[in-house]
Amino acid sequence: MTNKINIQVKIGKLILKNPVMTASGTFGYGLEFEKFFDLGKLGAIITKGLSLNPVKGNPPQRIVETPAGMLNAIGLQNIGIKNFISEKLPLLKKYKTPIIVNVYGRKVDEYIEVADILNDTDVAGIELNISCPNVKRGGLQFAADKKAVEKIINRIRKKYKKTIIVKLSPNTGNIEDMAIHCERCGADAVSLINTIVGMAIDIKTKKPVLANVFGGLSGPAIKPIALAAVFKVSKKVKIPVIGVGGIMNYKDALEFMMAGATAVQIGTANFIDPLTCVKVIKDLQYYLKENKIYDINKIIGAIKLE
């Protein structure tokens, strides 16, 4: 007897063929990975953070490796939403994978303007980045500001018909409160966590290694923190939680799903092994088959607490 295994999951109105997405900022605009694998295999592609106008980003040095992780301070360098729509999006259309645009604004109106522009495209959803640690204006400043978050989500929700995901930060305030707040405001899902603020110092020069002084820590080093956040938040909200932070393989992905995540995002691992996402999808299927679990949704929140 061959039983078909279901690995589809649902995020808001969006059905994903599998729960594996790419984390913003680690997958460019998707096309850079065409040479490695068929992008159509992904659950969804989340783009590099896009703003209304192109952004140059921070001066170098922008990256430094730390134990089992890395700090980045790119500063949201991007080509701007209009260039993305005219240059990149048409090339992504041939893949039957939902494209989710990560949106970043310096002020509330900018988020709304970008969402308005995206309303007229084939983009399947937006992920609001209100938690980037590497930009002075926007980013983190919103992560703890409930009123600003409410304004952003409310005003986008009014016009924007597709899926709205809000990416949350572990850096400020209480992530559970903020997740509940996002749900109330009309978000379809929350993704957590964004990178954690960190820094490194060169003891020879006594200078910070990163030109921006601070950077966002990612990689396996932050996995336990992300996992705890997903576990706590998924008990408090009804909307799906998307787990992200240091996922390197299917076992990490399973931990996040057992903790309550409906889907996962893979980030830093894409830098090390560009095939990580497809390997995780394949290995998840293998795990389900081995364990005779015929629906991946049965894993979500399957953690046993005695």
Next chain:
Amino acid sequence: MLNQGKVVFNRKLNNTIYYLRIKVPISFKAQPGQFINIKVSDDYVPLLRRPFSIFNHERGFIDILYKVVGNGTKKLSNKKREDILDFIGPVGNSYVDFFYEDEFKEKNIYLVAGGTGFASIHFFARWLLRKKIKFKLFYGAKNKKEIFQRFCKNFDVLIATDDGSCGKKGLITSFINGDKDTIIFCCGPQTMLKTIQSIKAYKKIASFESYMGCANGVCLSCVIKINKGKEFDYARVCKEGTVFDLDDVIII
């Protein structure tokens, strides 16, 4: 792009410098100035791959000349014959993309290598040699230990070291007299490249090194500043580079 190769040898040339040969499929092709991004570890420390200029490449193998400076290069130095190395590459553009044979016919070709910048310059020197194009190599380093004369046998070379322990004493750039018929290809520390910017030449082409995350154009970590009128742009060393027209680059 995703490749694997067996270690043929991983020789220690002195205290910190190693000479690694990787066996690759015959179909593998690389050009001088390109690099490969090697996975040096199977666990999470170090986490990221490490980029290395290609020192030499002929049918079926790649050579890397590297200096042990940290965790990543330390792990690489422990690789033994027959070990399998996982690498991405070749990555980046090449000096060759900037070499216009007809235009450069009557010009003097200078190659300038500083420290481990010698690796990619060496590969380019061999490319020129094979094409029977005349050039002069200027090769500078801190001291005798960091100069590898054994790899310069067939080159017209001028060597300089900071302490005078090999060749002339002083910075290599102080021995270069450029003019309107000089074409410089260089790789080395940014201070050296900055000095070369002020040397008179018909054209100056440089390969840059940078701290990298992905070497796939997506993480935007490895950027350098490029002139754009009164403004500037960031260019990725891994994608738009590693080789740039040196006059376009803003070195701080």
